[in-house]
Amino acid sequence: MSGKVYIVGGGCGSYELLTLKAKEVLDICDCVIYDRLVDNSILQFCNEKAELVYLGKEHGNPELQDTIHKTILKYALQNKTVVRLKGGDPLVFGRGGEELDFLYDNNIKFEIVPGISSSIASCEYAGIPLTYRNISRSFHVFTAHAMSEYNHLDFATISKLEGTLIFLMGIANLEKIVNGLMENGKSKSSQASIVENACRPNQRVIVGTLENIVSLSKENKIKSPATIIVGDVVQFQNKFSWYDKMPLSGKSVLITRDKKRANILYNRLISLGAQCHSLPMIDIE
Ligand code: SAH
Numbered sequence: 001m002s003g004k005v006y007i008v009g010g011g012c013g014s015y016e017l018l019t020l021k022a023k024e025v026l027d028i029c030d031c032v033i034y035d036r037l038v039d040n041s042i043l044q045f046c047n048e049k050a051e052l053v054y055l056g057k058e059h060g061n062p063e064l065q066d067t068i069h070k071t072i073l074k075y076a077l078q079n080k081t082v083v084r085l086k087g088g089d090p091l092v093f094g095r096g097g098e099e100l101d102f103l104y105d106n107n108i109k110f111e112i113v114p115g116i117s118s119s120i121a122s123c124e125y126a127g128i129p130l131t132y133r134n135i136s137r138s139f140h141v142f143t144a145h146a147m148s149e150y151n152h153l154d155f156a157t158i159s160k161l162e163g164t165l166i167f168l169m170g171i172a173n174l175e176k177i178v179n180g181l182m183e184n185g186k187s188k189s190s191q192a193s194i195v196e197n198a199c200r201p202n203q204r205v206i207v208g209t210l211e212n213i214v215s216l217s218k219e220n221k222i223k224s225p226a227t228i229i230v231g232d233v234v235q236f237q238n239k240f241s242w243y244d245k246m247p248l249s250g251k252s253v254l255i256t257r258d259k260k261r262a263n264i265l266y267n268r269l270i271s272l273g274a275q276c277h278s279l280p281m282i283d284i285e
Contacts, residue, residue: 002079002107002109003075003078003080003082003109004110005076005110006025007099007100007112008022009022009113010037010042010087011042012088012125012199013199014039014042016271017121018115019115019116022045025081025083026045026047030049030075030080031052031053031075031082031083032046033055033075034052034086035056037086037087041266046083051075055071065098068084069098069099069102072103073102073106076108088115088119089116092117122226123164123166123229125243126198126237127236127238128164128233128234128240129236130166131164136162136164137163139163139164139165139166140166141166142167143170144167144169144170144176144228145170153180158181160185165181165230167227167228167230170226174217178192178210181230182211189209191230191233193205194227195226195227198225201250201273201274203243206222243273244273251274252274252276253269253276255278256281257282258280258283259278
């Protein structure tokens with residue numbers, strides 16, 4: 001008999017966007033295998049005895065996927081309850097499908113716990129509605145990863161879409177995306193936005209048009225993780241932005257409290273928009 005594996009979405013940014021189901025399975029599991037985009041604040045919900053295994057893909061590293069599969073299998077065969085915790089939603093890119101294939105082939109029981117994907121959450125934390133009556137009747141999410149190798153985005157078709165376009169893993173290929181769209185008929189004045197570190201206290205949003213978004217991104221030194229959003233709904237960003245208007249937005253707080261008590265303060269400050277760092281200076285026995 002093997003243990004069960006939960007393929008879990010950790011949501012976007014800090015722990016606040018975690019689902020109750022995800023919190024529940026973190027509380028009962030024996031082992032958590034988590035990736036680079038999982039916010040550390042989520043790990044507070046793992047039960048004390050759970051073994052935490054970090055297997056994040058820093059800048060690619062294609063062999064790591066095999067290690068992830070083997071690690072999941074190792075724990076499952078020890079009859080352990082395993083949480084495979086992934087950023088955003090577990091099956092929106094990030095090779096979640098291959099992990100399911102692997103579990104299926106090895107006859108391991110699994111459950112899938114959906115998560116709030118950065119494709120959606122980044123727009124909403126920036127104040128950009130994905131759809132809006134008479135303005136955008138659909139939204140489309142693309143991966144812009146490894147475009148140079150496969151060049152798999154069909155810009156002739158994509159440029160004809162009327163809805164909101166969202167590109168993940170696209171910062172390295174921003175120029176190619178923008179040129180692909182403009183060369184295939186999207187107007188250079190189409191509205192575009194980039195949301196970096198969405199749903200985190202250090203979130204940054206830039207807004208422009210297809211014509212100037214590349215230079216704006218360079219000027220602001222935008223880095224991954226970030227989403228690229230193209231469409232008329234970007235016009236609402238200025239009006240609907242809210243996350244940068246929280247009482248403690250833009251403030252960094254160092255919490256020196258005893259580790260066991262720091263969480264309460266940490267969580268409250270985060271919910272007011274502050275960026276928190278925990279550095280316990282005392283330990284109360
Ligand atoms: N499964 C994830 C996506 C994995 S692909 C999800 O549903 O969100 C990784 C890409 O997601 C990144 O390159 C970036 O484009 C996007 N992403 C993930 N977290 C993000 C964040 N906090 N802010 C902005 N983009 C993010």
